Amino acid sequence: MKNKNIFNESGIIITIVLISIPIIIASIILIIKAYNLLKKYVRSKNAEKFNAYLKALDFDDIQKLEKRKKELAFSLSNTELAGEAIPTDAKGLIKNITEVENIRFIEQKKKGQPRPYVEPDLTKLILWYLGCATFWLLFGTSIGEYLGIKFVAPDVDHYSWLSFGRLRPVHTNAVFWGWASLAMMGLAYYVIPRVSNAPIASIKIGYRSLILINASVVIGSICLMAGLNNSGGEYREYVWPVMALFGIGIFISLLNFLKTIANRTTKEIYVSNWYIISAMMFLLVIAIVAYWPTWQNGLGETIVQGYYMHQGVGMWFMLFNLGLMYYFLPQQLNKPIYSYSLGILAFWAQILFYTLIGTHHFIFSAIPWWLQTIAIVGSVGMIIPVVAGTTNFMMTFKGSWHKLSGSYTLPFYLIGIVFYFTGSLQGTAEAFRFTNLVWHFTDFTVAHSHLTMYGIICFMLWGFIYTIVPRLTGKEPPQLIVGAHFWLALIGLLFYTFPLMYGSTLRGLMWMEGKPFIDSVALMAPYWLWRAIGGTLMWLSHLLFAYNFYVMIRNKKEIEIPTSPADILKAKQELDEQLTN
Ligand code: HEM
Ligand code: HEM
Numbered sequence: 183m184k185n186k187n188i189f190n191e192s193g194i195i196i197t198i199v200l201i202s203i204p205i206i207i208a209s210i211i212l213i214i215k216a217y218n219l220l221k222k223y224v225r226s227k228n229a230e231k232f233n234a235y236l237k238a239l240d241f242d243d244i245q246k247l248e249k250r251k252k253e254l255a256f257s258l259s260n261t262e263l264a265g266e267a268i269p270t271d272a273k274g275l276i277k278n279i280t281e282v283e284n285i286r287f288i289e290q291k292k293k294g295q296p297r298p299y300v301e302p303d304l305t306k307l308i309l310w311y312l313g314c315a316t317f318w319l320l321f322g323t324s325i326g327e328y329l330g331i332k333f334v335a336p337d338v339d340h341y342s343w344l345s346f347g348r349l350r351p352v353h354t355n356a357v358f359w360g361w362a363s364l365a366m367m368g369l370a371y372y373v374i375p376r377v378s379n380a381p382i383a384s385i386k387i388g389y390r391s392l393i394l395i396n397a398s399v400v401i402g403s404i405c406l407m408a409g410l411n412n413s414g415g416e417y418r419e420y421v422w423p424v425m426a427l428f429g430i431g432i433f434i435s436l437l438n439f440l441k442t443i444a445n446r447t448t449k450e451i452y453v454s455n456w457y458i459i460s461a462m463m464f465l466l467v468i469a470i471v472a473y474w475p476t477w478q479n480g481l482g483e484t485i486v487q488g489y490y491m492h493q494g495v496g497m498w499f500m501l502f503n504l505g506l507m508y509y510f511l512p513q514q515l516n517k518p519i520y521s522y523s524l525g526i527l528a529f530w531a532q533i534l535f536y537t538l539i540g541t542h543h544f545i546f547s548a549i550p551w552w553l554q555t556i557a558i559v560g561s562v563g564m565i566i567p568v569v570a571g572t573t574n575f576m577m578t579f580k581g582s583w584h585k586l587s588g589s590y591t592l593p594f595y596l597i598g599i600v601f602y603f604t605g606s607l608q609g610t611a612e613a614f615r616f617t618n619l620v621w622h623f624t625d626f627t628v629a630h631s632h633l634t635m636y637g638i639i640c641f642m643l644w645g646f647i648y649t650i651v652p653r654l655t656g657k658e659p660p661q662l663i664v665g666a667h668f669w670l671a672l673i674g675l676l677f678y679t680f681p682l683m684y685g686s687t688l689r690g691l692m693w694m695e696g697k698p699f700i701d702s703v704a705l706m707a708p709y710w711l712w713r714a715i716g717g718t719l720m721w722l723s724h725l726l727f728a729y730n731f732y733v734m735i736r737n738k739k740e741i742e743i744p745t746s747p748a749d750i751l752k753a754k755q756e757l758d759e760q761l762t763n
Contacts, residue, residue, distance in 0.1 A: 193617030311368025318360025380448035394431030456506025488540035561613035594645030601637030620690035670723035677716030687707030
């Protein structure tokens with residue numbers, strides 16, 4: 183096909199605009215830094231001039247200046263009224279005065295909010311979910327890291343169990359069902375009882391669900407490495423009995439959540455619960471549709487695959503995380519969500535459009551043209567919930583931007599929201615026919631997957647975990663390492679995705695010009711190296727996250743001063759018991 187000017191294509195224009203957003207932000211930071219540098223330079227020049235002037239002064243002038251200096255330097259000693267006595271703090275009212283031992287060049291971030299009372303049994307359950315999720319993040323992304331290395335060094339091993347084709351689904355399924363899903367479920371076990379103002383219906387069911395989900399990822403990963411899979415369909419490579427374990431795990435927790443919401447003592451069902459419950463219902467529907475035996479052949483199977491893939495990411499991960507964001511963002515900013523109605527509009531618009539867009543994975547395939555067109559129109563329609571959601575979050579932030587620099591959790595929230603906007607709209611741009619012609623089958627899709635699943639979902643989950651674990655355990659993570667986690671993950675993601683997007687565009691254009699395939703493989707080599715470098719930074723950041731998680735939950739004996747009424751009563755009871763024994 184003869185190339186047109188690609189810069190006239192709306193999909194390309196949208197993508198360039200989206201890519202420009204982080205570049206513009208980075209440029210603004212660069213300009214501010216350069217301006218400060220220039221200011222410093224001018225100041226030093228002025229200082230030199232002033233120095234020369236001082237040197238040229240005669241004795242009398244110097245005397246006058248010395249006298250004036252003394253006058254200006256005079257100040258009260260501040261002990262005129264208080265005297266010289268050393269201050270003491272017998273009532274223990276002053277905190278954080280041992281600053282000599284603290285690192286001073288890092289700003290002290292705000293600590294998590296005071297610990298609300300959460301039943302100890304529920305706390306334990308939530309920490310189990312989050313701990314298992316952290317394990318799967320390390321496992322899944324270590325596999326991802328190894329896959330990235332294989333692009334650079336394809337002959338690194340020759341074991342069938344470690345072959346690319348087997349390990350790739352181990353990576354995707356472990357991060358999907360092990361990491362992100364378990365983290366989301368653990369957070370939901372915190373959010374649902376709180377916004378319902380009722381205790382969780384059953385903690386036992388929570389554990390059963392945890393065991394089933396973990397079992398499915400363990401067995402599923404072993405089966406995949408052994409070569410036992412559900413054939414082709416992406417993200418449904420686990421054989422059906424394994425996926426059934428996962429589905430039952432979600433189903434029993436869904437019933438548990440529904441019972442809790444039914445027992446609520448609030449009048450309204452808070453918007454978070456709408457999102458979370460719907461996400462769980464959607465997951466069960468799509469899993470049954472995807473595994474149903476009667477449409478596992480031919481074009482029907484392809485249509486179902488598209489439906490499953492995009493409902494998986496959109497109606498499970500995205501819907502669930504939006505629900506969590508509607509709880510956590512207002513909490514962290516200590517103000518209500520900007521607009522409850524906008525939240526509901528985004529909810530219904532998401533359900534309307536997201537369910538229509540599956541076929542955009544198979545543009546120019548043998549699937550009916552009209553069905554492809556519906557998917558493209560639906561992909562454009564997705565602008566409505568994405569813009570509504572982003573506006574709602576940004577307007578909630580409005581007036582609280584200053585809190586960003588003083589908090590170690592909010593930057594994670596913000597990056598999640600920014601990628602929600604840019605990553606999703608990048609998807610809209612990818613769905614257009616021309617852009618899909620260039621990018622489909624290239625690594626552009628892999629870049630999009632990570633900008634969304636990593637940029638949106640992982641960043642949001644990390645923000646939420648750093649928010650609630652200190653509230654549950656009373657232990658804060660080391661702030662320097664949280665910062666290192668944030669920056670390594672963000673910079674790693676940019677290194678991973680931007681070169682892939684650039685290289686893939688060149689590759690797609692090469693294919694359209696009819697150049698030999700192998701030339702396009704050679705072209706991609708440096709971009710794959712960048713992916714491996716970015717992936718390594720991301721992987722390192724996960725080690726830091728795991729360490730922070732460990733610090734937040736480790737059982738170190740610390741003297742804790744109870745703050746909530748329930749904790750005070752418990753402490754009093756324990757003290758009474760000790761005194762009577
Ligand atoms: C406005 C919303 C979105 C639209 C219109 C959209 C569009 C697309 C399109 C057109 C593709 C297929 C590209 C191709 O194969 O040629 C795709 C792939 C993908 N998208 Fe999105 N996307 C959106 C949001 C998201 C979100 C929020 C996530 C994750 C949370 C996500 C995750 C993925 C993944 C993982 C793939 C790769 C699927 C595969 O393996 O082929 N997308 N998206
Ligand atoms: C250290 C971090 C990670 C590295 C190095 C990494 C690396 C990789 C590699 C090399 C692939 C195969 C790409 C291909 O076939 O061309 C891949 C695929 C994928 N990864 Fe990751 N990954 C990481 C983290 C994650 C995380 C945390 C998630 C989700 C939560 C994720 C989701 C995916 C998805 C959805 C695909 C399939 C992409 C597609 O078909 O479009 N990855 N990853």
